[in-house]
Amino acid sequence: MKKEINYTQAITELEAIVSEIENASIGVDELSEKVKRAAELIRYCRGRLTATEKEVNSILNNLGNDENIQE
Amino acid sequence: MKKEINYTQAITELEAIVSEIENASIGVDELSEKVKRAAELIRYCRGRLTATEKEVNSILNNLGNDENIQE
Amino acid sequence: MKKEINYTQAITELEAIVSEIENASIGVDELSEKVKRAAELIRYCRGRLTATEKEVNSILNNLGNDENIQE
Amino acid sequence: MKKEINYTQAITELEAIVSEIENASIGVDELSEKVKRAAELIRYCRGRLTATEKEVNSILNNLGNDENIQE
Amino acid sequence: MKKEINYTQAITELEAIVSEIENASIGVDELSEKVKRAAELIRYCRGRLTATEKEVNSILNNLGNDENIQE
Amino acid sequence: MKKEINYTQAITELEAIVSEIENASIGVDELSEKVKRAAELIRYCRGRLTATEKEVNSILNNLGNDENIQE
Amino acid sequence: MEQAHSQSERQVYSLFDITESITRMFRKHYAMPFWIRAEISKLNLYPHSGHCYPDLVDRQQGKVRAQVRGIIWRDDLFEITRKFESVTRESFREGINIMFLAYVRFSSEYGLSLQIIDIEPLFTLGELAREKLLTIERLKKEGLFNQNKLLEMPLLPSRLAVISAETSKGYSDLRVTLENNVSGYRFHLTMFHALLQGDGAVESIRRQLLAIQAQKHLFDAVLIIRGGGDETGMSCYDNYALASLVAGFPIPVITGIGHSTNETVAEMVAAINKITPTAVAHYLIGRFDEFSHRIGNAAAMLEVSARLILQTASDRFAKASEDFVDAAFELIKNEQQHTDMLGREIRDNVNATVFNHRIALSRYETGISTGPARILMQSDSKIAELHRLVQVHKNHFIKQQIDQLNHTEGKVKLLDPVNVLKRGFSITRLNGKALNGNAKPAAGDELETETLSGKIFSTVFNKELS
Numbered sequence: 001m002k003k004e005i006n007y008t009q010a011i012t013e014l015e016a017i018v019s020e021i022e023n024a025s026i027g028v029d030e031l032s033e034k035v036k037r038a039a040e041l042i043r044y045c046r047g048r049l050t051a052t053e054k055e056v057n058s059i060l061n062n063l064g065n066d067e068n069i070q071e
Numbered sequence: 072m073k074k075e076i077n078y079t080q081a082i083t084e085l086e087a088i089v090s091e092i093e094n095a096s097i098g099v100d101e102l103s104e105k106v107k108r109a110a111e112l113i114r115y116c117r118g119r120l121t122a123t124e125k126e127v128n129s130i131l132n133n134l135g136n137d138e139n140i141q142e
Numbered sequence: 143m144k145k146e147i148n149y150t151q152a153i154t155e156l157e158a159i160v161s162e163i164e165n166a167s168i169g170v171d172e173l174s175e176k177v178k179r180a181a182e183l184i185r186y187c188r189g190r191l192t193a194t195e196k197e198v199n200s201i202l203n204n205l206g207n208d209e210n211i212q213e
Numbered sequence: 214m215k216k217e218i219n220y221t222q223a224i225t226e227l228e229a230i231v232s233e234i235e236n237a238s239i240g241v242d243e244l245s246e247k248v249k250r251a252a253e254l255i256r257y258c259r260g261r262l263t264a265t266e267k268e269v270n271s272i273l274n275n276l277g278n279d280e281n282i283q284e
Numbered sequence: 285m286k287k288e289i290n291y292t293q294a295i296t297e298l299e300a301i302v303s304e305i306e307n308a309s310i311g312v313d314e315l316s317e318k319v320k321r322a323a324e325l326i327r328y329c330r331g332r333l334t335a336t337e338k339e340v341n342s343i344l345n346n347l348g349n350d351e352n353i354q355e
Numbered sequence: 356m357k358k359e360i361n362y363t364q365a366i367t368e369l370e371a372i373v374s375e376i377e378n379a380s381i382g383v384d385e386l387s388e389k390v391k392r393a394a395e396l397i398r399y400c401r402g403r404l405t406a407t408e409k410e411v412n413s414i415l416n417n418l419g420n421d422e423n424i425q426e
Numbered sequence: 427m428e429q430a431h432s433q434s435e436r437q438v439y440s441l442f443d444i445t446e447s448i449t450r451m452f453r454k455h456y457a458m459p460f461w462i463r464a465e466i467s468k469l470n471l472y473p474h475s476g477h478c479y480p481d482l483v484d485r486q487q488g489k490v491r492a493q494v495r496g497i498i499w500r501d502d503l504f505e506i507t508r509k510f511e512s513v514t515r516e517s518f519r520e521g522i523n524i525m526f527l528a529y530v531r532f533s534s535e536y537g538l539s540l541q542i543i544d545i546e547p548l549f550t551l552g553e554l555a556r557e558k559l560l561t562i563e564r565l566k567k568e569g570l571f572n573q574n575k576l577l578e579m580p581l582l583p584s585r586l587a588v589i590s591a592e593t594s595k596g597y598s599d600l601r602v603t604l605e606n607n608v609s610g611y612r613f614h615l616t617m618f619h620a621l622l623q624g625d626g627a628v629e630s631i632r633r634q635l636l637a638i639q640a641q642k643h644l645f646d647a648v649l650i651i652r653g654g655g656d657e658t659g660m661s662c663y664d665n666y667a668l669a670s671l672v673a674g675f676p677i678p679v680i681t682g683i684g685h686s687t688n689e690t691v692a693e694m695v696a697a698i699n700k701i702t703p704t705a706v707a708h709y710l711i712g713r714f715d716e717f718s719h720r721i722g723n724a725a726a727m728l729e730v731s732a733r734l735i736l737q738t739a740s741d742r743f744a745k746a747s748e749d750f751v752d753a754a755f756e757l758i759k760n761e762q763q764h765t766d767m768l769g770r771e772i773r774d775n776v777n778a779t780v781f782n783h784r785i786a787l788s789r790y791e792t793g794i795s796t797g798p799a800r801i802l803m804q805s806d807s808k809i810a811e812l813h814r815l816v817q818v819h820k821n822h823f824i825k826q827q828i829d830q831l832n833h834t835e836g837k838v839k840l841l842d843p844v845n846v847l848k849r850g851f852s853i854t855r856l857n858g859k860a861l862n863g864n865a866k867p868a869a870g871d872e873l874e875t876e877t878l879s880g881k882i883f884s885t886v887f888n889k890e891l892s
Contacts, residue, residue, distance in 0.1 A: 113809055
């Protein structure tokens with residue numbers, strides 16, 4: 001996966017894939033490919049979510065610490 | 072953070088961020104940024120509050136001291 | 143504080159500030175300024191009261207002395 | 214104080230000032246001025262009374278002295 | 285004092301002044317004037333009484349002496 | 356004293372004056388004059404009691420002449 | 427006497443024959459004395475012989491209707507005079523009516539006469555009294571009686587016309603008493619000589635009274651003074667002519683005739699009557715004393731009253747002056763108190779005003795002190811809330827994303843051919859391409875069938891297509 005992709009793009013692509021798959025307008029062969037791709041994207045997104053959550057929690061935790069320090 | 076911002080603007084921005092997060096009108100990509108910004112704003116506001124409190128207390132203490140001196 | 147202000151204006155302004163503060167219709171940004179202003183006004187009014195009292199007492203004491211001298 | 218004022222006018226003005234001060238219909242700003250004026254008026258009234266008293270005493274003394282001389 | 289006044293008028297006026305003062309139908313402003321006038325009247329009356337007494341005594345003494353010489 | 360008065364008129368006037376003075380119907384203003392007049396009258400009346408030789412001689416002379424004329 | 431009637435045979439008598447005949451007849455018929463009343467019109471006393479030949483008359487209404495000559499021999503005269511005067515206190519004189527015992531005599535030589543040998547003085551006394559009464563009545567009738575009394579006596583009768591005898595004791599008494607008055611009063615006496623009793627007194631006094639009347643302006647009063655000597659001949663003062671002159675005299679008459687009997691008419695009508703000249707003098711001095719007393723009274727009263735007036739005026743003046751001073755002081759004191767009170771009120775009220783302002787100020791100060799903390803606390807709460815909301819919404823946001831992702835993943839998994847295989851399905855491919863409903867493989871086509879467990883290769887030998 002190219003690094004340039006962001007979460008939104010990933011999700012967008014994923015949703016497009018899901019939509020394609022659901023419409024059964026693709027063949028099994030492609031399907032497999034698509035599923036593979038979707039899996040990749042899901043993995044990526046999940047990773048991003050986890051990373052974001054971690055980051056955000058870290059930020060907020062620091063804030064909370066600040067607060068504690070202040071108090 | 073730009074110096075030009077004031078407490079009210081900070082609170083307004085903060086509330087907007089909260090609302091955005093609540094309404095999920097932002098993407099995961101921005102979340103981190105937004106939360107960071109929120110944290111900054113919270114820190115800023117808290118700082119302002121602390122500073123204001125200090126200042127006000129100082130003013131009021133001086134006033135009280137004046138009074139004592141006078142009496 | 144400008145010299146042109148008088149006690150009545152000062153107390154009027156002070157009352158307005160106190161009302162604003164009491165009604166919490168004042169933001170944090172202005173709070174400090176307002177309190178500072180209020181402190182100034184209180185100090186001014188106090189000064190005026192003390193000065194007036196002193197002056198009046200001095201006048202009346204002189205008057206009293208006159209009386210004693212006369213008697 | 215203007216020379217043109219007489220005792221009755223002085224007392225009337227003085228009473229008016231007392232009434233004003235009593236009814237708190239006078240501000241702190243004017244208070245000092247009013248008290249100063251009142252003091253002037255009191256001093257004037259006293260002066261007038263003292264002068265009159267002196268005169269009466271002079272009559273009394275003359276009365277006494279004359280009497281002694283006569284006897 | 286005008287020369288035209290006589291003792292009876294003077295004492296009557298004096299008594300009228302006393303009555304006015306006693307009935308408090310007179311202010312301090314007039315009192316001053318009245319005091320001055322009363323002083324004049326008192327002086328005049330005293331003078332007249334003394335002069336008359338002297339004159340009458342002298343006349344009566346002379347009369348007495350005449351009688352003694354005769355006897 | 357006017358020459359025209361005789362001692363009868365004199366004593367009458369004297370007694371009238373004394374009566375006036377006695378009844379206090381006379382003021383200080385007139386007293387001196389009245390006493391003076393009374394003294395004159397008293398002196399005149401007293402004089403009449405011990406009339407002078409001159410007067411008598413004058414009468415005598417007149418009488419003598421009259422007698423001569425008659426005889 | 428018959429022959430006298432005959433004209434032819436005329437008998438002529440000598441005068442003597444006739445008078446002798448009358449004498450005989452008188453002796454025969456008038457042998458006894460008679461009581462006769464008559465007026466002595468003239469006394470005709472002959473001092474040398476001592477005999478008296480009074481002319482006796484009888485008057486009716488003033489007219490003489492009888493007149494006879496009387497004879498009183500010296501011895502008789504002496505006795506008659508003594509008897510008469512002792513009873514009547516009046517001299518035996520002309521002009522009086524008498525009742526007498528007399529012989530009616532006739533003498534050839536002297537004619538008719540009455541020889542008086544005795545007298546009844548009581549008759550004369552009565553006559554005098556009657557005359558006095560008549561005088562009084564007449565004076566009253568004429569309105570003269572009180573006239574002199576009604577004259578105003580000068581307060582100081584000092585110029586006095588004195589009718590008296592200069593040598594008389596009465597005059598002397600008067601003069602000495604007046605001159606020796608202790609008060610030194612001066613009297614001026616002008617002497618008018620007159621007979622003061624007996625015959626001639628009336629005329630004498632009247633003449634002098636008239637003389638005085640002529641110069642009445644020179645005198646305050648007329649004094650008729652008589653003193654010492656006997657008290658006979660006083661009836662002259664009852665005489666109408668004299669009494670009426672006195673009564674009507676234009677200036678007061680004072681009598682001091684000095685007698686012990688009844689008042690005479692002149693004394694009655696005089697303005698003032700004193701018994702003796704000394705009493706007259708005392709009266710006059712008394713007038714002066716009275717006058718002097720009046721002057722003294724007036725002088726004393728003048729002094730007392732003048733001093734009283736002065737004292738009263740002085741008291742009134744003193745009271746007015748004191749009252750004035752008191753009232754003025756009172757007024758000034760009240761005003762001072764008033765002024766001081768206003769001063770105190772100003773101080774109190776100013777202090778109260780300042781105090782109230784202080785309280786207001788401290789209330790504002792409290793407001794200022796507590797307000798900011800509340801604002802800050804509110805602000806702090808708000809920030810904390812926002813902080814919490816960021817946390818909550820962030821979690822929610824992430825959870826949503828995860829859920830969505832999981833959902834998508836589920837969907838993807840469901841559609842994954844692998845999973846189809848697992849349920850027993852297989853995928854047949856022709857020439858590497860999966861056959862779908864539209865595929866029309868020809869017999870002999872080599873097919874590749876993928877199953878879960880691997881690939882199966884086969885060749886088409888028939889086909890049943892719809």
